[in-house]
Amino acid sequence: MIGLIVLSIFITLIVLSILIIINEDLPHSVILFMGFGLGSVILYFLFSAPDVALTEAVIGTGISGVIFLVTLLQIRSKEIRK
Amino acid sequence: MSLKKDIRVHTIFVSLVVSIMIILLLSLFLNFELASDTLGTQILNLNSGETETANAVTSVVTYFRGFDTLGEVTILFLSIFGIGLGLEGYKDKLNIFAYENQLLKIAVDVLFPLIIMFGFYIIIHGHLSPGGGFQGGVVIASAFLLMFLAKDDEFSLNHKIISLAEALSGVGFILLGLLGVLLLDRFLGNFLPLGSMGNLFSGGLIPLIYIFVGIKVSAEITALVEYFVRIKDVR
Numbered sequence: 001m002i003g004l005i006v007l008s009i010f011i012t013l014i015v016l017s018i019l020i021i022i023n024e025d026l027p028h029s030v031i032l033f034m035g036f037g038l039g040s041v042i043l044y045f046l047f048s049a050p051d052v053a054l055t056e057a058v059i060g061t062g063i064s065g066v067i068f069l070v071t072l073l074q075i076r077s078k079e080i081r082k
Numbered sequence: 083m084s085l086k087k088d089i090r091v092h093t094i095f096v097s098l099v100v101s102i103m104i105i106l107l108l109s110l111f112l113n114f115e116l117a118s119d120t121l122g123t124q125i126l127n128l129n130s131g132e133t134e135t136a137n138a139v140t141s142v143v144t145y146f147r148g149f150d151t152l153g154e155v156t157i158l159f160l161s162i163f164g165i166g167l168g169l170e171g172y173k174d175k176l177n178i179f180a181y182e183n184q185l186l187k188i189a190v191d192v193l194f195p196l197i198i199m200f201g202f203y204i205i206i207h208g209h210l211s212p213g214g215g216f217q218g219g220v221v222i223a224s225a226f227l228l229m230f231l232a233k234d235d236e237f238s239l240n241h242k243i244i245s246l247a248e249a250l251s252g253v254g255f256i257l258l259g260l261l262g263v264l265l266l267d268r269f270l271g272n273f274l275p276l277g278s279m280g281n282l283f284s285g286g287l288i289p290l291i292y293i294f295v296g297i298k299v300s301a302e303i304t305a306l307v308e309y310f311v312r313i314k315d316v317r
């Protein structure tokens with residue numbers, strides 16, 4: 001059962017990473033990147049590494065995603081004001 | 083004439099020092115006995131006698147590899163310092179072309195103390211359950227990130243308190259390590275009573291180290307988030 005879950009998460013992560021690369025809308029791909037972080041959190045937890053899962057949940061899904069989004073929005077709002 | 087003499091003395095001195103160091107290293111390596119067990123089982127065996135932490139990962143991070151943790155904290159500090167040097171002049175209010183979110187504004191009042199409390203819980207229980215200084219510090223910083231996004235005009239950080247907390251926690255970490263050198267001939271030597279495994283007050287020095295690391299990391303990541311969220315003008 002756990003093997004099936006792990007396999008499906010692996011396939012989801014591969015599909016997500018391809019989507020992140022080929023997406024042309026940058027904020028959209030940042031949100032997909034946060035989804036990638038969420039999937040890897042589940043993987044770390046299933047592979048009995050809860051410390052790394054906690055770190056990835058806060059850093060990979062939360063702070064780095066928000067920093068990417070904020071930077072993108074700032075650049076975009078400057079372009080709009082021009 | 084004199085220049086040549088200087089150079090010759092210099093090279094002789096350097097080669098002497100290098101050869102002495104090579105001899106020291108060789109003698110160390112030749113006297114070093116290879117363990118029959120792997121390092122992991124050795125550390126786990128030591129864990130029950132020397133550190134008494136329920137979460138063995140913590141005792142590796144803060145005790146057996148405590149000096150490495152000091153290096154990591156230094157790397158984090160230097161990277162935040164570099165970001166601050168680059169972005170110092172551009173700091174201003176939140177500058178995003180977006181509508182205010184009333185829902186977030188009201189929810190953050192409830193969520194902010196809860197997230198802070200959860201972060202401190204993770205820091206303090208680092209030696210009992212998964213988590214620790216770094217993870218808990220980042221959770222606290224994410225609470226401040228939420229505050230920046232929701233209440234930009236009303237909320238402002240006190241920079242003196244943040245830099246004071248960061249500096250004091252770093253100095254405290256190093257002082258604890260040096261005290262261990264003085265008392266037990268080992269950096270971060272565990273000179274406090276160990277207690278029994280599984281209690282909140284157990285593990286000797288390890289909860290103290292994690293509290294210092296947690297305060298330092300939370301202050302640094304909060305400063306980083308503020309630098310990125312409040313950029314006045316992107317070049």
